[in-house]
Amino acid sequence: xxxxxxxxxxxxxxxxxxxxxxxxxxxxxxxxxxxxxxxxxxxxxxxxxxxxxxxxxxxxxxxxxxxxxxxxxxxxxxxxxxxxxxxxxxxxxxxxxxxxxxxxxxxxxxxxxxxxxxxxxxxxxxxxxxxxxxxxxxxxxxxxxxxxxxxxxxxxxxxxxxxxxxxxxxxxxxxxx
Numbered sequence: 001x002x003x004x005x006x007x008x009x010x011x012x013x014x015x016x017x018x019x020x021x022x023x024x025x026x027x028x029x030x031x032x033x034x035x036x037x038x039x040x041x042x043x044x045x046x047x048x049x050x051x052x053x054x055x056x057x058x059x060x061x062x063x064x065x066x067x068x069x070x071x072x073x074x075x076x077x078x079x080x081x082x083x084x085x086x087x088x089x090x091x092x093x094x095x096x097x098x099x100x101x102x103x104x105x106x107x108x109x110x111x112x113x114x115x116x117x118x119x120x121x122x123x124x125x126x127x128x129x130x131x132x133x134x135x136x137x138x139x140x141x142x143x144x145x146x147x148x149x150x151x152x153x154x155x156x157x158x159x160x161x162x163x164x165x166x167x168x169x170x171x172x173x174x175x176x177x
Contacts, residue, residue, distance in 0.1 A: 017075060018076050020034050026076075027088040038074070038079065041086065050062070050072050050074075057078075058075060059074065097133050100136075104144055118144055119147075
């Protein structure tokens with residue numbers, strides 16, 4: 001008896017194998033630039049075909065072995081990891097980094113309508129974004145730096161009681177007005 005397929009909530013499952021165009025689109029780059037990045041990593045030959053290494057290690061496959069190199073497909077996760085090592089970030093993560101940098105810069109402008117500090121808000125940032133957000137802030141000319149996760153929390157010490165969240169403080173200050 002066949003098992004029912006799991007239900008996917010939200011978005012459909014992502015394909016495992018992608019064309020250069022599809023892979024590049026994940027990182028906001030063209031197929032040409034994506035191909036160059038894979039070539040620089042030793043995964044593509046000068047003629048555009050996958051290298052023996054890429055094929056042998058499951059990083060690429062040819063849908064039709066005798067077909068033109070444009071029929072090559074690239075493994076989403078494995079090639080994505082290589083592109084990220086080369087400094088690329090998925091488009092969604094780039095947007096998230098920009099939004100955090102925008103928020104922190106707005107808090108630095110010391111608006112009286114906002115009752116939280118940039119440091120308090122930065123403590124809520126996902127740790128995997130800290131380095132990228134700090135780089136974005138530096139590129140924008142900001143002197144603010146988000147503390148690394150190790151400096152933000154000290155597991156060997158007792159944690160102080162948490163302050164109300166910025167949203168809760170903002171709502172309570174509005175209701176008092």
